[in-house]
Amino acid sequence: MAMFNVKNICESSRARLKESIAKMELFLNHHSLSQLNVEKDPAMDEFYRSYLQDTRHLLVFCEVSYEKLGVVLRRPTFNTDFAEKALYEVFHSCVSSFFYPKNECYSEDGRYAYTGQDAIRFRKKPCREARDLIIELSKIFEELREELAYYETDYVTQRRLQGEKI
Numbered sequence: 432m433a434m435f436n437v438k439n440i441c442e443s444s445r446a447r448l449k450e451s452i453a454k455m456e457l458f459l460n461h462h463s464l465s466q467l468n469v470e471k472d473p474a475m476d477e478f479y480r481s482y483l484q485d486t487r488h489l490l491v492f493c494e495v496s497y498e499k500l501g502v503v504l505r506r507p508t509f510n511t512d513f514a515e516k517a518l519y520e521v522f523h524s525c526v527s528s529f530f531y532p533k534n535e536c537y538s539e540d541g542r543y544a545y546t547g548q549d550a551i552r553f554r555k556k557p558c559r560e561a562r563d564l565i566i567e568l569s570k571i572f573e574e575l576r577e578e579l580a581y582y583e584t585d586y587v588t589q590r591r592l593q594g595e596k597i
Contacts, residue, residue, distance in 0.1 A: 441518065447571050452497060455564070525572070
C-alpha cells in the first residue's frame with residue numbers, strides 16, 4: 432500500500448475512533464445499571480451488566496488504538512510499517528470487538544445489511560438509549576470495517592510471505 436494512502440487511512444480511522452469514544456464516554460458517564468434497568472428485572476440486570484462490560488472493553492480498545500494512531504501520525508517521518516501494524520490492531524481489537532462482543536448482547540444479522548434496515552439484533556430488548564448507542568456505533572464500525580478490510584487477512588498474508596511475525 433502506498434504511504435500516502437496508509438496515512439490517509441490512519442487519519443480517517445483515528446477520526447472515527449474519536450467519534451466512537453465520545454459516544455461511548457457520554458453514554459457510560461450518564462447511565463448506570465440501576466438507571467438502565469428501571470423495572471428491576473433480573474434477566475435485564477444480567478443483560479445490562481454484560482452490555483456495560485462490553486461497552487467499557489470496547490472503549491478501552493478504541494482509546495488505545497486512538498493513541499497509537501496519534502503516535503503514528505505525530506512521528507517526524509511517517510513509518511508505513513508501524514502505521515500498518517497499528518491499523519491491523521484497530522481492525523482486530525476495535526472492529527472485531529464491536530461486531531463480536533464477548534457477552535453477545537447483540538449481534539450483526541447479515542441478512543439485513545443490504546436492506547437499509549439496522550443489521551444489529553439484540554438478545555433482549557434494551558432501553559432506547561442503549562439501543563441507539565449500538566446503532567450509532569454500528570455505522571462508524573461498518574465504515575472502519577470497510578476501510579480496514581485489507582488488514583483483516585491480506586496484511587497478515589503479505590507479512591507471512593515476507594517472513595515476518597505478526
